[in-house]
Amino acid sequence: MKPVVLILSTYPFAEPRHGGQVRLANIAQSYQKGGMQVESIAIYQAGGYRLSALGKCDIPFPTTSAYRNYCGTNAALISDLQSGRYGASDDGFKIVKKRLPNKIDVIHVEQPWLWPVAQRIIELPTYAQTRLVLGSQNIEAPLKRQILHSQDYSYADVVSDEIDALEKEACVQADLVFAVTQSDCEVLQNWGGKKVILAENGISPWYADQSKIDEWSKKLPSTPWLLYVASAHPPNYQSFAECLGNSLGCFPPDSRLVIAGSVSDYIQREFSGTRWHTLNSSRLQLLNVLSDQDLAAVKILAHGFLLPITHGGGSNIKTPEALYSGAYVIGSELAFRGFEVYADMAQVRVTRNPTQFHESIREVLAASRRTVSADESDGPQRASLTWDVRLAVIPAAVSEIIRTTEANK
Amino acid sequence: MSRVWLDVTSILIWMRPAVGVIRTEAEFANYVISSNDERFSFCQFDGVSGFNEVTRETVCAALDRISSNVSINTLPPALTNLPLTTKDKTKKKILDLISLLPISFQPSVIGFILRHVQLLKVILAKLLKIRFFALWLIQKYFAKLAKLQFETTADAVDIPFRKGDVYLSMGADWNHGDLSYLYSLKRQIGFKAVLFCYDIIPIKLPHLTLDWVAERFVRYFCNLAWIADEILCISECSRRDLDGFLNEIGAPVPPMSVVKLGCQLPTMAEITVSAEVQQVLQQRYVLFVSTIERRKNHEVLYRAYIRLVEQGHSNLPLLVFVGMPGWGVNDFLADLNYDPRITGCIKVLNHIADPELRLLYNHAYFTVFPSLYEGWGLPVAESLAAGKFCLASDSASIPEIGGELVEYIDPWDINKWASRLLWYFNNPDEVLKREILIKSSYRPTTWTDTSLEILNALKL
Numbered sequence: 001m002k003p004v005v006l007i008l009s010t011y012p013f014a015e016p017r018h019g020g021q022v023r024l025a026n027i028a029q030s031y032q033k034g035g036m037q038v039e040s041i042a043i044y045q046a047g048g049y050r051l052s053a054l055g056k057c058d059i060p061f062p063t064t065s066a067y068r069n070y071c072g073t074n075a076a077l078i079s080d081l082q083s084g085r086y087g088a089s090d091d092g093f094k095i096v097k098k099r100l101p102n103k104i105d106v107i108h109v110e111q112p113w114l115w116p117v118a119q120r121i122i123e124l125p126t127y128a129q130t131r132l133v134l135g136s137q138n139i140e141a142p143l144k145r146q147i148l149h150s151q152d153y154s155y156a157d158v159v160s161d162e163i164d165a166l167e168k169e170a171c172v173q174a175d176l177v178f179a180v181t182q183s184d185c186e187v188l189q190n191w192g193g194k195k196v197i198l199a200e201n202g203i204s205p206w207y208a209d210q211s212k213i214d215e216w217s218k219k220l221p222s223t224p225w226l227l228y229v230a231s232a233h234p235p236n237y238q239s240f241a242e243c244l245g246n247s248l249g250c251f252p253p254d255s256r257l258v259i260a261g262s263v264s265d266y267i268q269r270e271f272s273g274t275r276w277h278t279l280n281s282s283r284l285q286l287l288n289v290l291s292d293q294d295l296a297a298v299k300i301l302a303h304g305f306l307l308p309i310t311h312g313g314g315s316n317i318k319t320p321e322a323l324y325s326g327a328y329v330i331g332s333e334l335a336f337r338g339f340e341v342y343a344d345m346a347q348v349r350v351t352r353n354p355t356q357f358h359e360s361i362r363e364v365l366a367a368s369r370r371t372v373s374a375d376e377s378d379g380p381q382r383a384s385l386t387w388d389v390r391l392a393v394i395p396a397a398v399s400e401i402i403r404t405t406e407a408n409k
Numbered sequence: 410m411s412r413v414w415l416d417v418t419s420i421l422i423w424m425r426p427a428v429g430v431i432r433t434e435a436e437f438a439n440y441v442i443s444s445n446d447e448r449f450s451f452c453q454f455d456g457v458s459g460f461n462e463v464t465r466e467t468v469c470a471a472l473d474r475i476s477s478n479v480s481i482n483t484l485p486p487a488l489t490n491l492p493l494t495t496k497d498k499t500k501k502k503i504l505d506l507i508s509l510l511p512i513s514f515q516p517s518v519i520g521f522i523l524r525h526v527q528l529l530k531v532i533l534a535k536l537l538k539i540r541f542f543a544l545w546l547i548q549k550y551f552a553k554l555a556k557l558q559f560e561t562t563a564d565a566v567d568i569p570f571r572k573g574d575v576y577l578s579m580g581a582d583w584n585h586g587d588l589s590y591l592y593s594l595k596r597q598i599g600f601k602a603v604l605f606c607y608d609i610i611p612i613k614l615p616h617l618t619l620d621w622v623a624e625r626f627v628r629y630f631c632n633l634a635w636i637a638d639e640i641l642c643i644s645e646c647s648r649r650d651l652d653g654f655l656n657e658i659g660a661p662v663p664p665m666s667v668v669k670l671g672c673q674l675p676t677m678a679e680i681t682v683s684a685e686v687q688q689v690l691q692q693r694y695v696l697f698v699s700t701i702e703r704r705k706n707h708e709v710l711y712r713a714y715i716r717l718v719e720q721g722h723s724n725l726p727l728l729v730f731v732g733m734p735g736w737g738v739n740d741f742l743a744d745l746n747y748d749p750r751i752t753g754c755i756k757v758l759n760h761i762a763d764p765e766l767r768l769l770y771n772h773a774y775f776t777v778f779p780s781l782y783e784g785w786g787l788p789v790a791e792s793l794a795a796g797k798f799c800l801a802s803d804s805a806s807i808p809e810i811g812g813e814l815v816e817y818i819d820p821w822d823i824n825k826w827a828s829r830l831l832w833y834f835n836n837p838d839e840v841l842k843r844e845i846l847i848k849s850s851y852r853p854t855t856w857t858d859t860s861l862e863i864l865n866a867l868k869l
Contacts, residue, residue, distance in 0.1 A: 223596070249631045249658030253589040254596070276658055278624040279631050358659030 003105040003402050005031045006121075007040040008114040010083045015053040017289070018231035018262075019317035020137055023180075023201060024110050026387040027135060027394060031108075034395020039101045043083040043092070043114060057099040061086055071155055077147060078159050080113040081166075088116035096121070105402050110135040112163075115170040129409070131401050134174040138314025139187055140167055146311060147234050168192075175401050178394060180314045181338035197397050200338055202390035203320045208296035216297040220285070224303035224365045225256045226330070229295065229321070230263040235312030237266035243308035243332060245354030246274035248283035250361040256285040257306065260298055264288045299325060304347075304364050307331030308357065315339065320385040323348070326371065326378075328364040330357065342385075345378050411573040413867060414452045414600075415441060417463060419580030420471045421453055427475050429787055430607060433670060433859070434580045435475050438468055440860035448869060452569060452576075454586055460594075462569045572599040575867060579605040579641070583625055588632035595636055603867055604637040606630070606665075608784020608806075609650050610704065617704040617781070619736060627658075634660040641668045641866055646806035647784045666866050671856030672790035680764040689756060689769065694727040695830070696773035696797075698766065698788040699780065701742070701757070702735035706779040706802065706820050711745065711755065713827035718750045720827075726774050726834060728755045731766065770795035775833060775840050778802060779820045786810055794853035798843035800829055814847050 011018075013025040028038045039057065046060035061067075061079065067086035068074055075082075086092040096117060104127050107118045112134065122130050141164035148156035171177055171191045178199040179185040188196045230236035244250075248257055248271070259267050264286040271280040290298065305322035307329065315338030322329040323342050330349045336342070343350050347370055349360040383389070417438055423431045441449045442465055451463040503522070522529060570576060576595075582588065582604075595602055609630060615623035633640070634655050640663055642648035648665045655662045682690075699705040707730055717725060734742055734757075745755055761769070770776070776792040778801040786807045792799040793811050801807050803817035818825050833840055 245657070245659055247658040249634075249655070249660040252635045253592040253632045276627055279628045279658065282628055354659065355656075361659070362661060 002035060002037040003399070004037045004039060004101055004103050005106045005108055005398065006101065006104045007038060007108045007110060008087075008117055009040070009042045009110040010080045010113050011044050012042040012049055012054045012058050013040070014055055015050075018233060019201075020111070022204075022317060023137065024135070026202065026204070026391055027108070027110070027199075030387070030391040030394045031398070033388075034399060036105075036395060036398070039104075041096060041099055043087045043096075043117070045079055045083075059087070059092070059095050059099070067092070070159065073155070075155055075159070076153070077151065078144070078155075080111070081159065081163060084113040084116050084166075087114055088120050093117070093120050097124075100127075102126075104130045105405070106131050106133055106398055108133045108135055108398075109170065109174075111137055112140060112167045112170040115166060115173075119173075129405060131175045131405055132173060133176045133178070133398060133401075134170045136171075136177060136179045136184060136188060136314075138180065138312065139184060143235070143312060147238075150234070150238060176397055178397075183337070184314060195397070195401075197393055199393050200390045201315050201317045201320055202387035203324045203385050204387055205324070206292075206296035206299060208293060208300055212293050212297040213300055216294065216301055220258060220298070220301055221254060221256050223252065223254045224367075224369065225258055225285075226251075226304045226306045226328075226361065226365070227258045227260065227298065227302035228263075228267070228306045228308075229260045229299070229318055232262040232266055233312075235309065236263045237270055239310045240267055240308055241270040241274050241280075243310050243354065244357050246271075246280075247276045247354075247358075248280045249276065250358040251283040252365060253282075255283070255365055257283055258285045258287060258298070258302070260287040260290055260295060262289050302327055303369055304328030304330060306361070307335035309335040320390075324382050324385045326382065328367070328370060330360045330364060332357075342381065345381065410448075411575065412571070413449045413575040413577055413869065414460075414570060415449055416454065416460075416576065416578035416580055416582075416586075417451050417468050417471065418453045418455075418578075418582075418585045420475060421463070421467070422585060423471075423475065429670070429785075430579070430581050431475065433605075435472055436671060436856035437579060437860050437863055439472050440857065442469060442472070450569070456587065459590065460568055460570065568594060568598065570594065570598050570600045574598075574600040575869075576600050576602045577604075577863075577867065578602075579863075582633075583629040588629060588636055592632060592636050601638045602636045603639045603641065604633050606633070606640050606642045606647050606651050606784075608643070608647050609654055610782055610784060612654055613650055614704065614782055617702070617737075630654065631658055631660045634663060637663045639663060639866060640665045641863065642666070643668060643670050643785045644783075644806035644809050646809065668859060668862045668866065669854045670785060670787065670790075671859045672787060672794045672853050673855055674763045674767045674770075674791065674794075680768070681762075682765055682768065685758060686761065686765050686769065689727065689729055689758070690772050692727045693774050694729045694756075694772075696729050696731065696769055696776045696792075697778065698731045698769075698776070698791065699778070700732045700735045701730060701738050703737050703741075704781050705732075706781050707738075708741060709779045709820060709823055709826050710777060710830075711741070711748075711751065712823045713830055714754055715748070715750050716823060716827040717831055718754070722831060722834075725754055727753075728777075729769070729773075730755065730757045731759075731761050731769060733759055767795070770797055773797055774837075775800065775843075777830075778807065779818070779826065780804070780807065781820050783807055789815060790853065793847055793851045796844055796848045796851075798833075798840055798847060800826075800833065811851070814843070814851055 007028060009024055011021055013021045013028065016022040016025040031038050040055050042055060042058040043061050044058055046062050061083045065086055067082050067089060070078060087096055100121065107121060107130055109115050109118050118132055121127050141160050144163050145156060145160035148159060168191050171188050171193045175194060177188050177193045177196045179188055179196055180201055182198060185196050185198050251257060268284065268286055271277060271284065274280060287298065304327050305325060307316060307319055307322060309316050309332050316335050319335050319339050323339060328347045330351060333350055333352060336350055342348060349364065351357045351360055415438060417434060419431055420435050420438060427435060451468050452460050453463045454460050609626065611618040611623045611626040630651065642651060642665055645667055648667055652662055652665065697710065701707055710728060714725065714728060745757065770791060775798040778786060778789050778799055780786065780802050782805045784806060789799050789801050789807060789810045793814060799811065799815045801815050801817055802820035804820055808817060816829065818829060
């Protein structure tokens with residue numbers, strides 16, 4: 001009988017879009033490839049996903065729920081924390097309980113938000129032997145503090161302190177913790193994590209029909225251009241313009257910075273507040289959210305990828321994609337967190353200030369297009385970026401704790 | 410054999426007395442034609458067909474028109490000192506438009522308007538009612554045109570440039586050109602481009618210009634930097650400003666050199682002097698030549714004069730402002746008209762032809778130039794070329810022009826302006842000494858000098 005892994009998350013992952021969903025979908029696959037049965041319950045934002053994106057046991061977190069109140073206000077940007085409160089409450093848990101499989105060997109809690117739900121599950125006699133795994137995506141409390149302070153929310157510090165306590169508790173209680181970067185591993189170990197293992201972010205190779213490539217090559221500039229793909233997660237756009245010196249004058253008149261993903265409108269807003277906004281508008285092309293096929297075609301056509309990330313924890317899930325593409329990659333130091341060993345690749349430019357960004361962009365846009373076959377020497381290095389390789393450690397480590405549990409019975 | 414293409418779009422379009430940019434393009438075109446330099450050809454840009462070759466005859470005709478210095482007084486001189494009513498403004502706009510027509514057509518057009526004034530009023534009212542629709546149509550047309558320009562390639566139309574040629578422009582391309590299009594042509598064909606920077610004042614001091622001007626200049630100079638193999642700046646100050654701006658926005662910084670502009674006013678055998686100018690010439694006066702706009706800082710002189718009047722000084726020389734009223738000075742012009750303290754002290758002259766201007770320089774007691782910022786400051790050079798002392802602002806490029814021959818004052822310091830004006834009013838011998846020094850040591854830049862510097866920069 002296959003071991004059963006129950007994944008708890010605050011978002012579904014049947015149709016992954018943002019970075020967190022992509023990572024979790026690949027974690028689920030890695031468990032399946034490791035011979036385990038995967039069940040999942042997501043306590044997701046009601047109305048935020050179409051039906052096909054939901055798993056059969058997923059539970060909506062109602063928009064009108066009383067659990068959305070924080071210190072007497074309907075607090076913004078902390079629905080993840082509140083999902084956990086709701087799921088662990090009597091109201092929420094009675095729904096969770098009905099959707100639990102008969103047997104659970106391991107509960108994998110992706111990010112600490114639903115940790116209180118996992119705690120309630122293992123309090124049930126049926127699941128007393130179930131082991132807990134924490135899937136960390138970054139150190140949440142400082143990131144949340146930064147986001148809330150940037151919006152001037154009065155509850156920024158109180159909430160962040162609560163998240164800090166939750167995260168530390170989860171880390172200490174978990175039988176196994178997976179981290180995305182070496183620096184996160186060190187933090188989690190210092191908190192008292194029993195077993196902290198590095199499971200870095202990766203990529204899924206992408207392919208596109210020639211017809212799609214032809215279609216997009218007509219819509220995109222015929223001269224070299226750069227691509228930025230991201231979701232509307234605040235660290236993906238906060239300080240984006242500042243990182244580029246508030247100016248896209250480093251792009252020639254017929255080139256563009258092409259933005260794909262739900263971050264598009266936010267990037268436009270970032271640049272519209274700059275002194276050189278008319279110039280910047282002339283150098284931007286916004287594609288918004290694309291289908292996988294369309295996005296694959298756009299990525300194949302990109303001359304290079306831009307990663308001007310200055311905020312956020314963990315590692316940027318778009319960095320391995322850019323590295324895997326074989327095209328040029330221009331990024332801030334932070335964008336390469338967790339991928340430091342790739343920073344020496346021929347196509348990579350790591351920059352530390354707007355001037356270096358501008359210089360690198362001009363240099364790359366003037367350079368000949370790189371093709372994957374142009375430099376075979378980095379083939380193995382690029383292959384090591386796939387999710388299969390990078391997450392192989394997860395089923396191995398989880399199988400180990402299951403074996404230990406059974407041996408102790 | 411490689412050719413040098415001089416873009417003469419600006420002088421072909423220009424229908425008014427020459428301003429600095431037009432003068433520069435015209436003088437260089439004139440030099441090329443006079444020296445019969447076979448390496449040069451002429452081109453013009455238009456938004457539909459792109460770049461086209463222009464014959465020397467066409468260029469000569471444009472140069473004749475500009476050198477004839479046609480100046481159409483659109484309003485009676487008395488009105489130039491009064492704030493304009495809406496009716497007057499409309500009338501002025503209509504007359505400005507008529508002045509763009511060939512001179513032979515103008516009387517019949519004016520006659521037609523006068524005969525049908527009532528009918529035209531009705532038509533105008535109807536047009537105003539549908540102005541939004543008209544604006545929408547115009548916007549649609551220009552959007553289509555812009556798209557056409559962007560998509561036009563060297564293969565699609567017959568572009569005269571060839572690989573290895575040099576494209577040279579010193580015109581008002583921010584108004585008449587399309588640098589995105591030029592950039593794509595340059596990438597496809599592989600010619601060399603040498604372009605001009607007069608100043609980046611709309612970018613540096615956007616509050617002193619209209620919003621859209623600043624925005625247009627930001628994009629214009631960024632694109633210019635991407636196209637130019639060399640940029641010719643008209644002063645060290647302009648070069649420094651452009652270099653700083655390009656570095657800030659992350660654009661490439663091409664090699665830049667400085668070309669000094671000529672400061673000779675054209676001569677004419679026969680001079681017709683208006684009664685208004687005649688009247689000024691009979692008095693002791695201080696001359697300020699410049700368009701009347703906030704940046705030029707006429708206000709500091711007005712305030713300095715008020716201070717002197719209030720201190721009880723009388724018999725002050727007449728302060729003569731020569732220039733067209735520009736944007737944002739309506740209140741200031743009203744002050745000049747209605748402030749009783751300076752009645753008879755300040756005179757505004759508009760539509761002054763070059764020969765009259767030369768006379769005004771020659772007969773001035775001395776000149777003033779309190780501008781807040783300049784890319785060069787031609788009136789200072791013109792003053793020195795006329796052998797006249799100038800009391801000038803110490804900002805931007807102005808000290809580059811006359812060195813120690815000019816006295817410099819902080820353009821914001823009203824008290825200093827008042828005291829130095831008074832000192833020179835009371836010490837005519839000092840003014841004379843300064844004039845003698847200027848005449849013995851100032852070497853005016855001729856337009857031939859400028860042309861030779863440009864040729865030198867082209868490295869042909």
